[in-house]
Amino acid sequence: MEQTKNEKQALWEWSKAIVITLGIALLIRYFLFAPIVVDGASMNPTLENGDRMIVNKIGYEVGEPDRFDIVVFHASEKENYIKRVIGLPGDRVDYKDDQLFINGQVQPEPFLDSFKAEITGGKLTGDFTLEEITQMTVIPEGYVFVMGDNRRKSTDSRIIGLISIEEIIGSTSVVFWPPNEMGLVK
Structure with a gap:
């Protein structure tokens, strides 16, 4: 008993x-936190198709995105995208001769250096201005301009427009699978 x-x-x-x-x-x-799987080549060479990452969902509850953060956002009801924040609220964004200009100043993009070195015969990123894409001269409050690192094969703000900060799920910088890719990305 x-x-x-x-x-x-x-x-x-x-x-x-x-x-x-x-x-x-x-x-x-x-x-x-949540896991996410990279789907596609739009963030090559930084991220590869099939990489598994951890998304930090709380970072933007207490702060705002920073330039060059890698973020996950709702692109549609059924699809999330992973892209890099290029322009912040109040910024003018231009691309000319494969150089990023923010508010008229050249911004280095060291995460693209190895990719640019591999390209022969052309530019990684075509010329554009924010105004040509959005009919706005500056990014309004509450929005960001995002781009994939594989600029030639990325559906990003050049196509889908500005992204509401409210649609951002979180930031990601940790690859946990496959083991040979494990670590922090910038």
């Missing part, structure tokens, strides 16, 4: 521990 009572008590304690653990895991998964 005593053993049955102890077994029931142990079962109850294990059940509570499992429920609490599952609850914490769900909270982390849905509110703090």
Whole structure:
């Protein structure tokens, strides 16, 4: 009789521990961090198709995106995109002769250096101005301009327009799979 009572008590304690653990895991998964799989080549060479990453969902609840952050956002009801923040609210964005200009000043993009070195016969990024793409001279409050690192094969703000900061799920900089790609990306 005593053993049955102890077994029931142990079962109850294990059940509570499992429920609490599952609850914490769900909270982390849905509110703090989430896994995402890179789908496509738009962020090559920084990210490869099939890379698995961790998305930090809480960073923009307390702050704003920074230039060159890699973000995940809702592109449609069924699809999320991974791109790099290029322009912030209040910025004028121009591209000329494969150089990024923010508010008239050249901005280095060191994450593109190796990719640009591989390209022969042409530019990685075609010339454009923010006004040509959006009919706006500056990015309005609450929006960002995003681009994929593989500028020739990226559906980004040049095509889909400015991205509402409210649509950004979070930032990502950690690849956890495949093991040979594991680590931080910039």
